Amino acid sequence: MTKTLYIAGPEVFYPDAKTVLARKREMAADYGFDVIGPGLGFGTLPDDKHAAGIAIARINEEVMQRADVMIANMTPFRGISTDVGTAFEIGFFCALEKPVFAYTNDPRDFGPRTAAEWYKGDVSQDEAGKLRANTDGQSVEAHGFADNLMLDGGIFARGGQVLRPSGDALLPTSDLSVYEEALKCAKATLG
Structure with missing residues (x-):
């Protein structure tokens, strides 16, 4: 049976978000995953920005509840740590006792x-x-973790992995090689 995949990360904020997310979905499909979110459309949202934000959060939570596995981009975003929305999604998924396979393009602890x-x-x-x-x-x-112990620890405690590039070089955000390693790891673990 095909596993459903939720892709978490700050890519929705990138100027080329649609292109990057389409490529990530395509790569996930090549590994046999059915990507169900996020960024696949939210339907009609309220005109009020506050209400729209709440609606998007609830939709993402509902999609995560349906997903079998998460791949999360933990590359530092707008600071020294994982995107705060991605951190919430990782915690939400861990609370559901579902596996997360995360990656970062930053090799540093x-x-x-x-x-x-x-x-x-x-x-x-x-x-x-x-x-x-x-x-x-x-x-x-x-x-010795890629980010805060509650993120890495939660992921490892549920059988997931946090993958980083080999070597000392920070990879550009456009580099999806470590994302692909996370896909391989998830596929090998989940079958």
Whole structure:
């Protein structure tokens, strides 16, 4: 039986969103997945922006409830971390006890990325050996994950994977090679 796939990520905000999402759907179909969302149309939405936003959120939640598996793009978006909407979708899917296969085009761990980009390298270890920002004293999460432990941890706890590029180079957002690795991993795991 064909598995239904929900593709999560910030691509809906890209200037070439339709093209990128069409390519991702095509690639997923090549691996035997039936992509059911998001970005496949929302029907008629309310004219009021607030009401339209709520309607889109509810539609996406309903689609996630019907999906068998999620592929999530965790590449940092508008900051040092995963797109906040994608983070919600990952959490929602994990709460449904469904598998998520995530990827990022950034090979760095979350801790070093946070230290370098958010704190501009102004960090040091405290007496207990915990990495802390010198500016505000906050600890810098360092679990070897691609992002916050609740995202990676939730994914791994349900049999999913978080894939990153090999090497040190940050891949451009247009590069779908790690997305394809996530598709392969999902296919191999789910059969």
